[in-house]
Amino acid sequence: MLTPLPLQLEVITFDIRQAINAKLYYPALLVTLTLPEICAGLTLDKSQFVKQKQYVEFVDSYTRPEELGLDGISCYQLRGGLVHRADLRAHPYFGGTHVIFTTPESRGSTHGFSIAVADKSAAMFDLVMMSNAMIEGARRWYGDNSSNQKVAENLAFLIRSCPNGLPPFVAGFPVVASGV
Structure with missing residues (x-):
């Protein structure tokens, strides 16, 4: 039995699922690939930043390669391409010319393999x-x-929806905010 997440993290995972249900695949993937950073960052002081080492350790320690479809370093590279360039294969060390994700509308599900066609390859x-x-x-x-x-x-301090604002800064209307 897995430990339930605290509400602050549960809201983030709910948003991932809601984005998928709404066919907002880019935001869903973006948040999915930054979830290791969010978790690792919770263990650090505000003055510290999550680095590749912590990201890879999270993925390799807490996910299962057969379920995730790749290991920690490859996931970090995939995340780097998406976050910094909106190009999943943009990290210089992520192999392949293409990255393809099947979605709920796809006629089938493919996960965790590569395919090569002529001089091109797709993860x-x-x-x-x-x-x-x-x-x-x-x-x-x-x-x-x-x-x-x-x-x-x-x-x-995690980002969250505040339906009535975030006093003393704003009140009476919904905002997305962080801080206490």
């Missing part, structure tokens, strides 16, 4: 399977970190 994944694997990884991570005082402190 292929299923968006729902990858998102689910990363969410389950976050649950495993939280099981190991639920009593970490730094995590408890930092959870209060």
